[in-house]
Amino acid sequence: MKVLAVISLLCVLSIGYCQQSNIVQLAEQLGANTLVALVKEAGLADTLSGAGPFTVFGPTDDAFSKLPRAIIDYLKRNKTALQDVLKYHVVSGKVYSSQLSNELQAASLLAPAKIRINIYQDGKVITADGSPVVKPDQNATNGVIHVVDRVMFPIPLMSMVDMVKADRQLKTLLTAVSAAGIASALEADGLTLFAPTDKAFQNLPPGTLDGLLKNKTALTDVLTYHVVKGTTFSAGLANGEKVATLEGKDVSFSIEQGSVKVDNAKVLRADDAVTNGVIHVIDSVLLPPTYKRHFRVEN
Template sequence: MKTLCFVLGLVAAVSAGNIVELATQLGAKTLVKLVTDAGLADTLATGGPFTVFGPTDEAFNKLPREILERLMRDKTLLADVLKYHVISGKVYSSQLSNELTAPSLLTDNGEAVKIRINIYGQKVTADGSPVVLVDQNATNGVIHVVNRVMFPIPLRNIPTEITQEQRRFSTLLTAVTKANLVKTLEGGPFTLFAPTNEAFAKVPAATLQKLLANVTALTDVLTYHVVSGTVFSAGLSDGEMPKTVEGKTVTVKIGSNGVMINDARVEEADLAVTNGVIHVIDTVLLPPAFNAGPGIY
């Protein structure tokens, strides 16, 4: 791939300093304050080299108040979240590639930052946070500016996540188990558009029972909810038609009603897992053939 800085066209000239000084020059006041509060300022000023995915003030302002207040109260948690934004060494935009997994300074639990480069809109995200400014050089590293705060992802893959969330995904879990797709969904990386129990409840009961009894049809329906690769919401573009694992495409629509996948609305986006991402949807997606007429099951 061409260098990310060429794709984004967002490199700005800032006078050199260490990482903390550079963040101050870039106007990341909240980041600098929190780094200082967490006792990490000296490390980021004198250690390294480091690569920092630095959230803007706007990114911190978008956090729910209770989350920000908790971070400010719990210095250990705050330090962990901030370390998750830092990787060792200088990693410039030209070295970033799609699905790159870079271990963060929060390595004890294996947390790593995942880079995703959307082939449609050429949007670049770090764990779902859009990169808005790249290659800001410091004397002891480089800063890439992001506009959403990143949080260490749970050490759960897709099947484990939907198992943990049975309150809203029990029907999906039953379907995945009956279709023998658990092992498949442990691979990836995948993007799963996950229908809730309420979404499955919209399917006529007789149809749903027939579907659950037909492994071939059930597999087709479930794999129609899966796209290869990790596609965070910031990487979706209006009108794009990603190909599903089932083989057919889904259509992404972004408008005043939010994000739609075919006729399903995304209720919650960007549930990051170790092997991809989950977007929660309110309607079961059916491949085109399933609308062809009766007897398809």
């Protein structure tokens, strides 16, 4: 009996030493108290304690605390919405971090929504819809938990183009995309879009926007300079990193005191996950070097 007691204590103190806990019990042992409370409120505790197996991307308490209080209150009032958010964090089957690959799209329990996996910095950073995995491969009797530091919300159910259409700040960008005829290109999978706001377009030198809208080739060059092939969430960025755009030239990133810039444009809103990638809203229009000189824009 004493030996069994010691083994049970070790299971509690050293998660992964043995597999005596189901998903819900393990989440409690990991200190994911908010997650467990919401799982119980949603009526999903029995499911996640069942045979499974399941892979859960489990947000920390701090991750939930970063959500606006109004969202938490809404989810608590709306059981269906709460169930949807929690199901989106769960994949059927047991998937370890070694089985994850860059741009993998894992089908969540909330069909047809998928969780996009990205791997950055030679495997040092793994994200699920942009949320870094901070504690991978926590074993349970009926699956595995990967602890993440951000709640995957809102659930990405719109494509990149549909998200641009829905955002009231991006009307000028939508007009430009339509004029250039590149909407279909933005439907490809695994893209990153740096989306200038309407105000960003207004801040261009007088006549610049009109000139671009009248020159489809130039407009296409400028717009494709805002698109990177590959899904680049903010957690995957490194200071001074350069990436190639669809236009062909590189954009560079700078990170200072939590503020992220692409070239000299400040990221106003990062990590808007969409079904085919991610959008970062920026405060300035990016111009390829040749167009900066042509329009005499100094960035």
